[in-house]
Amino acid sequence: MTNHADAQVHKIQAAVLRTKGGPLNIESLELEGPRDDEVLVRLVATGICRTDIHMCDHWDEGADPVVLGHEGAGVVAQAGKSVKGVRRGDRVVLSYQSCGRCRHCRRGHPPDCEHFYEANFGFRRLDGSNALHRSGVRGHFFGQSSFATHALATARNLVKVPKDLRLEVLAPLGCGLQTGAGTVMNSLKVASGSSIAIFGTGAVGLAAVMAARIVGADPIIGVDINPVRLELALELGATHAIDNSHEAVASRIAAITGGGVDYVLEITGNRKMYQLATEVLNPRGTVAIFTGATGTKSLPGGRKTLGIIEGDAVPQLFIPKLIALYQAGQFPFDRLVKFYDFSEINQAIADARRGETVKPVLRISEP
Ligand SMILES: [Zn+2]
Numbered sequence: 021m022t023n024h025a026d027a028q029v030h031k032i033q034a035a036v037l038r039t040k041g042g043p044l045n046i047e048s049l050e051l052e053g054p055r056d057d058e059v060l061v062r063l064v065a066t067g068i069c070r071t072d073i074h075m076c077d078h079w080d081e082g083a084d085p086v087v088l089g090h091e092g093a094g095v096v097a098q099a100g101k102s103v104k105g106v107r108r109g110d111r112v113v114l115s116y117q118s119c120g121r122c123r124h125c126r127r128g129h130p131p132d133c134e135h136f137y138e139a140n141f142g143f144r145r146l147d148g149s150n151a152l153h154r155s156g157v158r159g160h161f162f163g164q165s166s167f168a169t170h171a172l173a174t175a176r177n178l179v180k181v182p183k184d185l186r187l188e189v190l191a192p193l194g195c196g197l198q199t200g201a202g203t204v205m206n207s208l209k210v211a212s213g214s215s216i217a218i219f220g221t222g223a224v225g226l227a228a229v230m231a232a233r234i235v236g237a238d239p240i241i242g243v244d245i246n247p248v249r250l251e252l253a254l255e256l257g258a259t260h261a262i263d264n265s266h267e268a269v270a271s272r273i274a275a276i277t278g279g280g281v282d283y284v285l286e287i288t289g290n291r292k293m294y295q296l297a298t299e300v301l302n303p304r305g306t307v308a309i310f311t312g313a314t315g316t317k318s319l320p321g322g323r324k325t326l327g328i329i330e331g332d333a334v335p336q337l338f339i340p341k342l343i344a345l346y347q348a349g350q351f352p353f354d355r356l357v358k359f360y361d362f363s364e365i366n367q368a369i370a371d372a373r374r375g376e377t378v379k380p381v382l383r384i385s386e387p
């Protein structure tokens with residue numbers, strides 16, 4: 021039972037995409053109150069992930085305007101009647117959405133959810149409704165749409181976090197950092213002493229570098245064209261950095277590993293880099309790719325390609341683990357973050373596009 025009819029309406033501010041490629045405009049909208057199984061979160065901060073920028077650039081002219089954002093962190097303002105374990109005042113980080121009912125969700129692999137696409141990219145609830153309908157704008161991006169002062173989430177994409185940590189720092193755990201670290205720790209289960217190369221040392225790649233150091237991978241090779249990010253990769257645990265703009269990646273990896281690498285994370289999304297990744301693998305090696313589909317594809321020899329979504333992480337298990345590693349000083353992801361005011365959202369996106377900011381985080385309200 022849900023209480024659609026008598027749901028109250030909240031006035032919110034949200035960054036709305038009405039033009040392909042942006043800019044986003046901060047507008048006043050009306051958001052329905054939470055249904056019985058939903059939680060209204062007052063957002064304190066949100067990260068900007070490369071998927072937000074990709075969506076912005078690939079939004080169809082003529083489609084309904086949308087609110088993006090999927091790395092929210094905030095305080096529970098109101099919890100629906102049937103929501104368990106979360107109450108008003110709790111601090112939470114928001115992550116991706118899943119249905120909770122399909123066989124993959126029930127087996128503990130929500131990134132493989134049969135409804136993953138609709139739940140995260142459908143801009144509606146799974147029943148087809150839209151809590152921003154009065155404003156003619158679509159929300160529910162990744163079950164949140166966090167470029168806003170308030171978002172509706174559910175217990176499935178919300179993770180309670182300790183009160184003594186700054187929410188604005190924790191925001192980016194919900195997607196990019198979880199994906200990078202989860203790929204190393206959950207999807208590939210990289211063992212101590214394995215060799216790994218990371219193509220693209222943005223937020224996902226640097227999270228992977230830190231996770232690779234934690235699990236004892238060696239060597240850890242960062243590949244990028246941005247010298248500042250390569251320098252940061254070395255500081256965070258990479259043993260080698262290769263600048264792809266003027267160095268020969270294949271021969272350097274062959275020399276460092278003595279015959280090919282065990283794992284490559286191909287995060288750039290560039291076809292040539294994927295080809296290169298398959299060429300630098302040793303005969304039992306795996307390339308992880310991030311094209312929005314899971315599954316394995318065999319390559320010549322015993323090599324394979326593995327599709328990754330959200331690092332095969334169950335947010336309620338993995339995000340607390342990353343927070344504990346952060347508190348222990350082993351996962352210093354705050355080094356990647358640069359803060360902006362909510363009103364500076366377009367500047368933050370521009371800086372991320374140029375590679376000047378690794379992980380922009382927007383400050384939305386006081387904790
Ligand atoms: Zn599911």
Ligand SMILES: [Zn+2]
Pocket residue numbers: 069070071072090195196
């Ligand atoms: Zn993301």
